[in-house]
Amino acid sequence: MMTAVYLISAFIIAGMLFANRNTIINNILIIIFGLVQIGFTFYACSNYKNSVLQYFTFDSLGLLLLMTLTIISIPALFHSYLYIARHDETPQSRAIYFSAIVFLITSITAAYLANHIAVIWIFTEMTTLSASMLIYHHRNKLALEGTWKYVFICAISITFVFIGILFLSLALQHAGSSDLSFANLMEYKDSLNPFWLRLAFLFIFTGFTAKLGLVPMYTAGIDAKDKAPAPAGALLASVLMNLGFVGIFRIYAVISQTSLFHWANLIIFIAAFLSIFVATVYMTKVMNIKRMFAYSGIEHMGIVMLGIAAGGIGYYAAILHIILHAFVKSSLFFQFNQLYRTFQSKSIQYVGNYFKYNPTGAVVLLLGFISATAMPPSGLFVSEFLIFRSLFEAKFIVLLIVVLLLLTIVIWAFGKNIMKILFLPVQGIDETKIPRINPWESLTQYLLLFTAIWLGLNPPSIFVQMIQDAVKILPK
């Protein structure tokens, strides 16, 4: 009941934001949406493990990611407000921006909680629609190019997922059932036809890689995160990637109970390794700061999927890693806007000596860098270490060594660029034009980064239990 209220009220708010042209009403509506989102999260927590409206279940994975989403969406709305206020947007483009962001957050919420593959599919389609409106925000040639690529690749991927669903239904027909909910698939796991299941997994996996950011469909996401305004880019680079993870994880949980378990792991290993490799290659070349963050996301998703495929402690570590990564990456994107306001450039070439101009923001970048490269004391160190341990225990020594080598290159490239941004002075900067940035604007970034450290180093027991419960359905 409450879920229906949430969905309807969120869509009404999105519609009102779209129609409204008044600044004050706009701000009030955003605050109301923030409250609705928080309220719904509490409602979801209090109904842990219940199913509502037939198609939604508040299970551990969905709840964990929903909490992550809500925690990130509040600063995202706040930074969007700052962003729009600073850019002298027309009321119309502001209306489109905010209604799209509300629509995006709502669709992601619904997709996290869906217990039926077709429902996940529908809401994934909605995220494509709303994300494309955000990417096209600036309405110039480059934004159009980014949007076109994103929409086209996502349309093909969503078609792939649909083909996968059709094959899945064929596999299920052999078992004499026609209900495509995950619970039902689990029930009939032994009588699913392996041939159709294999095709279904291939297509569904390929389709969701567009959202998750793995080889082969990762390309569109990079352009999207580059062209979308940074607060929206933060959502695209964190919680939207988690949506791809949810899609793959839920179907993987079914596959892992069948005879195709090892084959599916092989597919995931290949995609994950190639993603890390591709991300490494681009990281050494990239000069655009936002794209650098985006490629770092590709690398992290590769690591997450390695953990899933390796099994054992890797399952736990993968879910921990994806949550912590969302906090770290979104805070880097939130910080990017201040950086851009200081230097008016996205290119590392024209950015430097940031510590001199904005020490508070520079510390965020430094902490974000330490976290994103998984150095201690960041929480990602813990999860990455556990993933490597799982690879070691599963006897993938060669793979582990190669991945570690690649990650060393990533740390080198990332570090080189970040140190340049923070310490090396650049020529030709007119220091009188550099605006003073209010240090309080970095507060949310600090909170997100410290949450990531806290959850990694000293996780509350309820958090650990929920992750363990989420991976309970996977084989030992």
Next chain:
Amino acid sequence: MTNVLLIIFIISLLYVSIANRIITYVRVLALQGFILFGVTFLQLKDIQTWNLVLILLETIVFKAIAVPVFLSYLIKRNKITRETEPYLPHFISLIIITLIIVITVLLANSIQDTHLDKIFFIVSLSTLFTGLYFIASRKKIITHVMGYLMIENGVFVLSLAVGNEMPNLVNLGIMLDVFASVLILGIFLNKIGDVFKAVDVDQLSNLKDY
């Protein structure tokens, strides 16, 4: 009768591989829409009437009439030249598409399955790969879109194969069609025509890492 229609559908793929003018692509898409109408009419008899009406409307109104009309309007409005401008010669395209069909036939013959009509499987998979091949091998954005529409037709054929037992999946497929086509065709192709003067993919290479 269904088989005859589906075979015509496959032949249309071969025909489109050697077509020289864009308008031929539009006509083939319209033809495929009519064929899908026929197949749906013959194939889906067990499902509810209003559901059937919806599917028939989708095939005939949307796929066979609205989309082709809109495509030819776009071609006129954006003054897109008539050649398809493939990267590869037509002869090689023909060979590749023949290979795609042969491989899917071989693949389908290796499956022992009573739940799926093999010909549906062959037609849908070969249409899917042909569409992907068109996207990869043609220069203009509008031909990419047509490749995508072809993929959707292939997916529609596949959803018909399971349609009698799971009509909801066919409805989902229709949603996909309408949603993606409207998004891609309506909003962006219109805009791209305005912003980029010649609508080639070469123009869409300004997003770079440096």
